[in-house]
Amino acid sequence: MKSVNLTRETAARRAELLDVNSYTVHLILPPNGERFLSRTVIDVACHEPGATTFLDLRGAEILQATLNGCTLDVAAYNNHRSDGGETGHDGLELPNLEESNEIVVEAWCTYSTTGEGLHRAVDAADGTVYLYSQAEPADAKRIFACFDQPDLKAPIALTVSAPERWELIGNSNIVETTPTTPAEAIYVGSVENPVTHTFETTKPLPPYLFAICAGPYSKWSDSYSWTGDDGTEITIPLNLYCRETLAEYFDPERIFELTKGGFDYYHNTFGVPYGFNGSYDQVFVPDFNFGAMENVGCVVYREDYVFRSQATAGKYERRADTVLHEMAHMWFGNLVTMKWWDDLWLNESFASWASVMAQLGSTNYQEAWTTFTSTQKNWAYRQDDLPSTHPIAAKMDDLQEMEANFDGITYAKGCSVLKQLVAYAGLEQFLKGLHDYLVEHSYSNATFDDLLKAVSAYTDKDFAAWAEKWLTTTGRNDIGVDVEVGDDGTYHSVSVYQTGAKPGAGELRPHRLGVGLYRFQDDELVRTDYAEVELDGERAEIPELVGKPAADLVLPNDKDLTYCQLQLDDRSTETVLHHIEKMPDSLARTLAWGVLEERTMHAKLPASQLVETLIRALPAESALPVAEHLMARGVQLLRRFVDPAWAEAEGWDRYAHMLLAIAREPQHGRDQQLIAMNALCACALPQEIVELLECGLDEGLSAIGVEGLELDTDLRWTMMAALAAHGAVTQEDIDAALEEDSTSMGVRRAHTASAALPSAENKERVWELLLSSGEDAPSNWTLVALLDGFTWAGQDELLQPYVARYGAEMPGLWTRRTGEIATTFTQRAFPMWGAVDEVDSVMEQMLAENPDLPAGAQRYVKEGLFDSRRAAKARELDSELARLDD
Numbered sequence: 001m002k003s004v005n006l007t008r009e010t011a012a013r014r015a016e017l018l019d020v021n022s023y024t025v026h027l028i029l030p031p032n033g034e035r036f037l038s039r040t041v042i043d044v045a046c047h048e049p050g051a052t053t054f055l056d057l058r059g060a061e062i063l064q065a066t067l068n069g070c071t072l073d074v075a076a077y078n079n080h081r082s083d084g085g086e087t088g089h090d091g092l093e094l095p096n097l098e099e100s101n102e103i104v105v106e107a108w109c110t111y112s113t114t115g116e117g118l119h120r121a122v123d124a125a126d127g128t129v130y131l132y133s134q135a136e137p138a139d140a141k142r143i144f145a146c147f148d149q150p151d152l153k154a155p156i157a158l159t160v161s162a163p164e165r166w167e168l169i170g171n172s173n174i175v176e177t178t179p180t181t182p183a184e185a186i187y188v189g190s191v192e193n194p195v196t197h198t199f200e201t202t203k204p205l206p207p208y209l210f211a212i213c214a215g216p217y218s219k220w221s222d223s224y225s226w227t228g229d230d231g232t233e234i235t236i237p238l239n240l241y242c243r244e245t246l247a248e249y250f251d252p253e254r255i256f257e258l259t260k261g262g263f264d265y266y267h268n269t270f271g272v273p274y275g276f277n278g279s280y281d282q283v284f285v286p287d288f289n290f291g292a293m294e295n296v297g298c299v300v301y302r303e304d305y306v307f308r309s310q311a312t313a314g315k316y317e318r319r320a321d322t323v324l325h326e327m328a329h330m331w332f333g334n335l336v337t338m339k340w341w342d343d344l345w346l347n348e349s350f351a352s353w354a355s356v357m358a359q360l361g362s363t364n365y366q367e368a369w370t371t372f373t374s375t376q377k378n379w380a381y382r383q384d385d386l387p388s389t390h391p392i393a394a395k396m397d398d399l400q401e402m403e404a405n406f407d408g409i410t411y412a413k414g415c416s417v418l419k420q421l422v423a424y425a426g427l428e429q430f431l432k433g434l435h436d437y438l439v440e441h442s443y444s445n446a447t448f449d450d451l452l453k454a455v456s457a458y459t460d461k462d463f464a465a466w467a468e469k470w471l472t473t474t475g476r477n478d479i480g481v482d483v484e485v486g487d488d489g490t491y492h493s494v495s496v497y498q499t500g501a502k503p504g505a506g507e508l509r510p511h512r513l514g515v516g517l518y519r520f521q522d523d524e525l526v527r528t529d530y531a532e533v534e535l536d537g538e539r540a541e542i543p544e545l546v547g548k549p550a551a552d553l554v555l556p557n558d559k560d561l562t563y564c565q566l567q568l569d570d571r572s573t574e575t576v577l578h579h580i581e582k583m584p585d586s587l588a589r590t591l592a593w594g595v596l597e598e599r600t601m602h603a604k605l606p607a608s609q610l611v612e613t614l615i616r617a618l619p620a621e622s623a624l625p626v627a628e629h630l631m632a633r634g635v636q637l638l639r640r641f642v643d644p645a646w647a648e649a650e651g652w653d654r655y656a657h658m659l660l661a662i663a664r665e666p667q668h669g670r671d672q673q674l675i676a677m678n679a680l681c682a683c684a685l686p687q688e689i690v691e692l693l694e695c696g697l698d699e700g701l702s703a704i705g706v707e708g709l710e711l712d713t714d715l716r717w718t719m720m721a722a723l724a725a726h727g728a729v730t731q732e733d734i735d736a737a738l739e740e741d742s743t744s745m746g747v748r749r750a751h752t753a754s755a756a757l758p759s760a761e762n763k764e765r766v767w768e769l770l771l772s773s774g775e776d777a778p779s780n781w782t783l784v785a786l787l788d789g790f791t792w793a794g795q796d797e798l799l800q801p802y803v804a805r806y807g808a809e810m811p812g813l814w815t816r817r818t819g820e821i822a823t824t825f826t827q828r829a830f831p832m833w834g835a836v837d838e839v840d841s842v843m844e845q846m847l848a849e850n851p852d853l854p855a856g857a858q859r860y861v862k863e864g865l866f867d868s869r870r871a872a873k874a875r876e877l878d879s880e881l882a883r884l885d886d
């Protein structure tokens, strides 16, 4: 599998051998059928004439291929199908290259239904077809023959033949449109009036940033201008697109405003103009696997960012974060690209960091770091606890390894550590170095060392030592504060300590961090003192805090400057557990919530105590993204971490009533009410609330005391799924709801509701569907929708048979379906509901019997096992507490 699972070594050899001068790509896109025609001409120089290498092309049937006019033998390629039924695992051999070469490949390529390569989606509401591409990390080769690695950049000249009524959106602008020749028109279908669009040749791009979207997308236009200090003027046309059936819900003004603010911010901050020709297009597409993708000049977003129903402020904030993240990549990642995927972390961490900076600098989202701490950083912390954790700067030996590393370490730990790096270098110095780096490596590739070198020119800090300790190690240091209180009630000494990072080799690291002292004043818990300190060895004294009266809460890492496992002393833990809602500072409060969550996960705090705190304090939580995160966390705690007897006897009941009470209080605001309703519907519900939801769905929300919240399409579906899971609606009711909302989104929501119906026969039906291949195989989004319903809270008994079946049937999916689909199933269907002993033995046996399971699959199973054991420990602690109470 040298092409599909390209190794770093093979890629390095190919980069040494070749200079790709240009790609000329012609795509013929029929709206119907399973495949499209792709013709590529490549102009490539070879530094060692006579050498042999290979070209990447996946899942295709090659019609003809020539190298310097000589026909290549394509029979071996066409006949070699791997287990997944796909061609192209070894690529197409290119023997005996000359100094300059012309390669021509014409092939039938396959439309994807999994979001990899050129995806084809059919709108359920009106039957129209929409195409979009996703080429990262290495799926450009599903669209055209190429050298699919980041450090072989080349300009791309693209022409596309497609139905006349379609919008075509690519990396650059269309410069000419002509009728398609009759010979080619046949492939598109002559009723479609095919036309051929010629796109302007792009700047040099790596194949993974190639993009094409096609279909009857609705379009909005605007433009952006900027004048640099030296008088440089640039104007960038801006376009937005989404499916026709979603157009009425789209809010282009808001996104244009955000886009212009972002461009202003990055231009002024980086001091380097946007580097690509053509318009900056943003396309919202169906069935997208990720939040978004930063293709040059053609950013693709998941369609959930078009809000067809009422959306919370948190969702708008997340969308803004994504828009600004992708835009940052236009400089960092697209203008200057990593050499190999080893620097994936830097690419993603930089964009995440820049996005928060841009939100603070150009939007109303002034609590962007609080949101980051609550969502992203907690994600990193969870991932970093797992035995599978890895250094931020991981050596990615091949593509399989890299694909498994699109995780919390790469995105969120990397970003937290980059934030430390900027604090260490100084923002001004960092930005000066960044400017030089962007100028020096424009349209080319670079590494992290190149960035450090550029920043080093402006400071005398030792980055090599710093990078070694932060980037090549794993795990977290515990950080806490030791105090000595004298007879007079004041501190005689205050020091901050760290322990060796774990899991891992136990390194100490350099930290810059804050320590806050909090005391009760007028029933608020306020910060009365604060000091910052450099901690390099095991311990550092904080003389500024000596002599202060003993505080009710001592908060290490206050203001969240560093990345660590925060330890609270006993008094502080008690204070937080009983008074967290009295902390007015949202970032400090979020840190305190994080400590409680972690202590629960690590079986140091009984989970039911945190649920009690949530029941008391959540109604007062005013930071919406934090509240949303915590509401979902409560559901998870009740499902997996608390004593099951307590959850059943009172936990679920009281938690659900708390959420209902929030939803019934209009003074909380619509956003708070909506997230509470959503969380409520994910609970295992007491019968009276099930009846209440039934009544609400029939008679409207006012009938159940929820005023000020609209019962819109998506909230209806959310309630419908909850009712389905509790057996209060039938498949017929779901079908009737689908008649009312026969959109693609409706179909997806119906899948979830129907998969949640609580009968053994239904679970069996869904399981079969999840694992099917061939024509019935679920697409990527259908799979997720089905799994959401299949694994519903409170159905653990029904799901018992699927512990053993997961072990027996999951491995086969890795050979029958694509990596994206198999990954989704392996992670989301992992039987968290199973008894820990059974899960243990089933998984151990499965791993032993399937030594060839891809590294990613093995890793996800081991992570699942770790989580399952951890939850069991937490339940045990909580049950012990219950026995003590009895």
Ligand SMILES: [Zn+2]
Pocket: 294, 325, 326, 329, 347, 348, 351
């Ligand atoms: Zn990114």
